Amino acid sequence: MTALRERQLVDRWRELLTTYNTVANALDHALQSEHGIGLSEFEALDRLVEVGDKCILKTLGSDMYLSQSALSRAIDRLERQGLVERSMCDNDRRSIFVNPTDTGRQRHAAASATRRRILAEYLG
Amino acid sequence: MTALRERQLVDRWRELLTTYNTVANALDHALQSEHGIGLSEFEALDRLVEVGDKCILKTLGSDMYLSQSALSRAIDRLERQGLVERSMCDNDRRSIFVNPTDTGRQRHAAASATRRRILAEYLG
DNA sequence: AAGCATTAATTGTGCTTGCATTTGATGCAC
DNA sequence: GTGCATCAAATGCAAGCACAATTAATGCTT
Numbered sequence: 444m445t446a447l448r449e450r451q452l453v454d455r456w457r458e459l460l461t462t463y464n465t466v467a468n469a470l471d472h473a474l475q476s477e478h479g480i481g482l483s484e485f486e487a488l489d490r491l492v493e494v495g496d497k498c499i500l501k502t503l504g505s506d507m508y509l510s511q512s513a514l515s516r517a518i519d520r521l522e523r524q525g526l527v528e529r530s531m532c533d534n535d536r537r538s539i540f541v542n543p544t545d546t547g548r549q550r551h552a553a554a555s556a557t558r559r560r561i562l563a564e565y566l567g
Numbered sequence: 568m569t570a571l572r573e574r575q576l577v578d579r580w581r582e583l584l585t586t587y588n589t590v591a592n593a594l595d596h597a598l599q600s601e602h603g604i605g606l607s608e609f610e611a612l613d614r615l616v617e618v619g620d621k622c623i624l625k626t627l628g629s630d631m632y633l634s635q636s637a638l639s640r641a642i643d644r645l646e647r648q649g650l651v652e653r654s655m656c657d658n659d660r661r662s663i664f665v666n667p668t669d670t671g672r673q674r675h676a677a678a679s680a681t682r683r684r685i686l687a688e689y690l691g
Numbered sequence: 692a693a694g695c696a697t698t699a700a701t702t703g704t705g706c707t708t709g710c711a712t713t714t715g716a717t718g719c720a721c
Numbered sequence: 722g723t724g725c726a727t728c729a730a731a732t733g734c735a736a737g738c739a740c741a742a743t744t745a746a747t748g749c750t751t
Contacts, residue, residue, distance in 0.1 A: 452686040456590070459690075460610075463587035464632040466580070468709095483737080486584075501699060508588040510739050515701060517737090537699040537746045562576040566583075592739095607707080625729060634709050639731060641707090661716045661729040 466565045473561050478554045479524070483509060483517045485554055488526060491543050492551045499538045526550055590689045597685050602678045603648070607633060607641045609678055612650060615667050616675045623662045650674055 471482040480488070490503055504514045518541055521527040526547035532538040543551065595606040604612070614627055628638045642665055645651040650671035656662040667675065 449683055452683065452690055455690055456682075456686050459583075459587055459590065461632050463583055466583065481737085499699085508585055511700075512702080512740080513738055519701095535699080535747075539700070558580075559573055559576065562580050566576055566579055605707085623729090635730075636710080636732080637708050643731095659717075659729080663730070 462565075466561070469565060470558065470561050473557050474554055477557050478550060480521070480526070480550070480554065483513065484521050484526075485551075485558070487514065487517050488521060488543060488547060488551050489555070491527060491541060492548060496542060497540050499532065500541055501538060503541065521547070586689075590685070593689060594682065594685050597681050598678055601681050602674060604645070604650070604674070604678065607637065608645050608650075609675075609682070611638065611641050612645060612667060612671060612675050613679075615651060615665060616672060620666060621664050623656065624665055625662060627665065645671070 467482060470485075474480055474482060474485050478485075486507065487503065487509075490507065494503070500514070500518065504511055507514060509517065518527060518529070522529060525544060527541050527543050530540045530542065532540050591606060594609075598604055598606060598609050602609075610631065611627065611633075614631065618627070624638070624642065628635055631638060633641065642651060642653070646653060649668060651665050651667050654664045654666065656664050
């Protein structure tokens with residue numbers, strides 16, 4: 444029956460909607476209060492640390508959920524806190540490199556523990 | 568091993584993050600362009616139609632993902648389009664009733680087809 | 692090598708959101 | 722019934738987002 448199928452889809456969607464919002468809010472609040480960074484900043488920093496060195500902003504954006512402008516501004520906020528650095532890319536001067544600073548790596552390590560705790564609580 | 572467990576949790580979280588954002592964006596755009604309402608408005612309208620009559624705003628908010636103020640403003644937008652009506656609740660004059668109008672029910676029926684299509688495409 | 696489409700990043704703008712506060716109604720304690 | 726905590730909804734406000742336009746660099750075509 445097609446109505447049953449629709450009911451299932453909607454139920455799955457609502458589940459996704461509420462789960463996402465619950466976890467995202469909890470994570471955002473915990474990261475903000477314990478480490479002074481929001482969820483988007485942490486996600487960007489997390490990927491930067493993971494990738495290692497010399498990551499181009501465009502590359503970073505390609506596997507993130509944020510728009511180009513939102514990511515650019517998230518990096519702004521990280522930079523203002525001294526957690527990442529932008530540097531020129533000599534090969535292609537349109538691009539820029541973004542690298543975590545030492546402080547950024549430390550902050551990331553600390554914040555990862557918070558993420559772990561929250562994710563275990565909500566998704567564990 | 569605890570590192571493996573962490574990796575699994577983070578992977579699940581990223582999956583949730585990207586799935587949610589992909590589906591939510593697709594739904595929002597489709598609803599907006601085809602029916603002139605955003606995702607939050609549709610979700611509120613959907614629940615109002617589902618519940619039936621004489622739904623109190625507070626009750627509606629209790630099983631939604633939005634904050635109280637965000638819901639209040641989503642209802643504002645629906646009301647401005649003539650899709651729902653607010654009315655006084657005589658039992659408790661702090662509360663208000665919110666009901667879909669005939670136009671609202673029609674819009675909801677049309678928009679439901681769009682939701683069905685998008686959900687089937689992304690979650691089917 | 693000149694012109695033009697394309698690309699990476701930034702910036703201007705308006706909208707939606709959450710938080711905190713406010714407004715107004717209820718009801719409990721005394 | 723007077724005061725006070727509580728509750729429902731609305732509103733002021735700042736932050737983050739997406740979209741569109743902009744800036745600056747690249748490289749393809751002729």
